Amino acid sequence: MNKYYINVFLKQTAIIWCKRCVSNFKTVMSPCEDNFYKQAIVALNALQSNQKYINNINKNSYKFNNFEKFLNRAGIKVDDLDQLSIIHVSGTKGKGTTCAFCENILQQHGYKTGFFSSPHLLEVRERIRVNGIPLEREKFGNYFWDVYRKLDLVKEHSTDMPGYFAFLTIVAFYVFLKEKVDVALVEVGIGGESDCTNIIKNTDVVGITSLGIDHTILLGNTIEEIAWQKAGIMKKGCKAFTVPQPETALKILKERSREKECSLEVVQPLVNGLINVKSSFIPVDIFKFNVSLALALAEGWVQIKGFKSLKSQIIERAIENTCWPGRFQVIFEKNSRFFLDGAHTQESITICSNWFYEKTCSAPEPKVLVFNVTGDRNSKNFLKILRKCNFNQVYFVPNKSYVQVSADQSYTPSKNDTQILICKEHLRIWESFYNVPNFEADSAQICNSVYDAFQQIWKNNKRNYNVLVTGSLHLVGSAIAVIKKDDYDL
Numbered sequence: 168m169n170k171y172y173i174n175v176f177l178k179q180t181a182i183i184w185c186k187r188c189v190s191n192f193k194t195v196m197s198p199c200e201d202n203f204y205k206q207a208i209v210a211l212n213a214l215q216s217n218q219k220y221i222n223n224i225n226k227n228s229y230k231f232n233n234f235e236k237f238l239n240r241a242g243i244k245v246d247d248l249d250q251l252s253i254i255h256v257s258g259t260k261g262k263g264t265t266c267a268f269c270e271n272i273l274q275q276h277g278y279k280t281g282f283f284s285s286p287h288l289l290e291v292r293e294r295i296r297v298n299g300i301p302l303e304r305e306k307f308g309n310y311f312w313d314v315y316r317k318l319d320l321v322k323e324h325s326t327d328m329p330g331y332f333a334f335l336t337i338v339a340f341y342v343f344l345k346e347k348v349d350v351a352l353v354e355v356g357i358g359g360e361s362d363c364t365n366i367i368k369n370t371d372v373v374g375i376t377s378l379g380i381d382h383t384i385l386l387g388n389t390i391e392e393i394a395w396q397k398a399g400i401m402k403k404g405c406k407a408f409t410v411p412q413p414e415t416a417l418k419i420l421k422e423r424s425r426e427k428e429c430s431l432e433v434v435q436p437l438v439n440g441l442i443n444v445k446s447s448f449i450p451v452d453i454f455k456f457n458v459s460l461a462l463a464l465a466e467g468w469v470q471i472k473g474f475k476s477l478k479s480q481i482i483e484r485a486i487e488n489t490c491w492p493g494r495f496q497v498i499f500e501k502n503s504r505f506f507l508d509g510a511h512t513q514e515s516i517t518i519c520s521n522w523f524y525e526k527t528c529s530a531p532e533p534k535v536l537v538f539n540v541t542g543d544r545n546s547k548n549f550l551k552i553l554r555k556c557n558f559n560q561v562y563f564v565p566n567k568s569y570v571q572v573s574a575d576q577s578y579t580p581s582k583n584d585t586q587i588l589i590c591k592e593h594l595r596i597w598e599s600f601y602n603v604p605n606f607e608a609d610s611a612q613i614c615n616s617v618y619d620a621f622q623q624i625w626k627n628n629k630r631n632y633n634v635l636v637t638g639s640l641h642l643v644g645s646a647i648a649v650i651k652k653d654d655y656d657l
């Protein structure tokens with residue numbers, strides 16, 4: 168039995184690794200097919216990165232940025248997207264988890280599902296799923312090159328190509344049309360109003376998950392501004408759902424739903440008896456919001472399509488065996504417990520540190536933090552929250568699995584490498600806590616990669632540790648790549 172099937176930690180941590188999850192990480196390929204896929208990744212990585220795109224755009228004029236032009240060049244007219252029945256989801260936190268639950272509920276009722284999400288943990292193909300399974304490498308490669316060649320053929324100058332996220336959005340639409348999915352769950356990239364996924368004109372169902380402060384450069388500094396952006400995905404005649412939100416944000420959502428001429432329902436966070444369903448991979452505070460919204464989206468969708476009502480037994484089973492790696496995931500490896508959660512907003516870091524604290528407060532093992540953040544997020548606030556866990560050892564690391572491991576993963580940080588500079592800033596902040604009364608921490612240091620940090624943890628075979636990896640989903644992805652090295656073909 169594969170070692171990461173093992174649901175390790177006694178009764179404390181019930182992780183349900185369904186077969187769907189495992190297949191996320193393993194595909195056997197012939198060398199030729201593998202090469203085809205790898206070339207696709209190289210071409211994809213050469214497109215403008217999301218970070219560069221964000222740095223270059225003007226907040227007030229970034230709407231779609233030529234997206235329709237690129238979509239047309241790929242052979243898709245905006246009207247063609249009307250063939251898809253879409254559940255469009257925005258929000259600050261919980262989009263991925265909510266969509267994963269909704270996807271599984273609909274799939275287990277026999278509908279063919281498509282799901283476009285971001286970011287990925289290990290491989291980009293995780294972002295485009297059909298029937299709950301990421302596209303196989305070969306299929307991803309085929310679809311990728313279909314779209315890439317069409318765009319490349321007619322480009323007017325060398326940089327006349329969509330950026331990384333826009334390109335993947337086109338591929339996702341292309342896949343869902345070709346695969347003739349019954350329902351396409353589409354998670355926005357950033358915001359809503361101006362996100363390229365919002366090119367869709369007709370949406371059946373809209374979900375807006377918990378709102379909070381993130382991506383402020385693009386979306387604004389207040390919860391009201393952010394709510395306005397996120398509500399931009401509502402469409403005339405759709406059914407929109409959200410979870411309870413701060414009052415001022417909810418007011419904006421309601422105004423937007425009137426303006427867009429659609430209904431808006433605030434879904435209460437407790438789904439009948441479902442709170443007792445044995446899916447404890449996420450803390451109950453998050454579970455009740457994300458699951459209730461997921462169920463409302465699924466029910467809203469069958470209603471709008473005029474299909475039969477969902478069955479409670481199937482719903483329960485689907486909720487039980489949904490998994491969404493990198494979110495409140497616990498893996499046991501080489502005697503240590505790794506708690507992985509890609510929290511990267513203040514609210515999420517609070518929930519994540521409470522989760523880790525509750526699971527480990529009475530455990531005798533030393534506590535270790537492996538941390539990084541990306542973008543313009545305020546790491547000081549995050550670290551302030553995390554310090555309450557009383558870590559014995561802290562590692563600040565770039566979002567890299569290994570230093571110089573293979574051609575496309577190679578990374579040798581220089582002294583002035585931006586990621587190392589960010590780690591230095593984290594270390595400086597952490598060391599400033601040493602003056603805080605009752606603050607306990609043995610030591611903190613910078614490592615060049617997650618592997619380097621884990622080696623330090625594993626070098627002492629006799630000791631068991633509780634290790635929290637958080638601050639960035641990219642960091643969590645790198646950690647999974649290191650932990651699952653034997654199972655996963657890097």
Ligand SMILES: Nc1ncnc2c1ncn2[C@@H]1O[C@H](COP(=O)(O)OP(=O)(O)OP(=O)(O)O)[C@@H](O)[C@H]1O
Pocket residue numbers: 258259260261262263264265285286377452453456457493494495508509510511514515516518519640
């Ligand atoms: N309802 C929620 N409230 C607060 N935090 C949440 C909630 N749901 C998820 N999170 C946190 O957000 C992290 C990412 O979860 P998820 O992938 O579901 O959200 P997302 O909105 O898709 O995130 P991203 O914008 O980073 O893609 C989780 O690891 C968890 O820490």
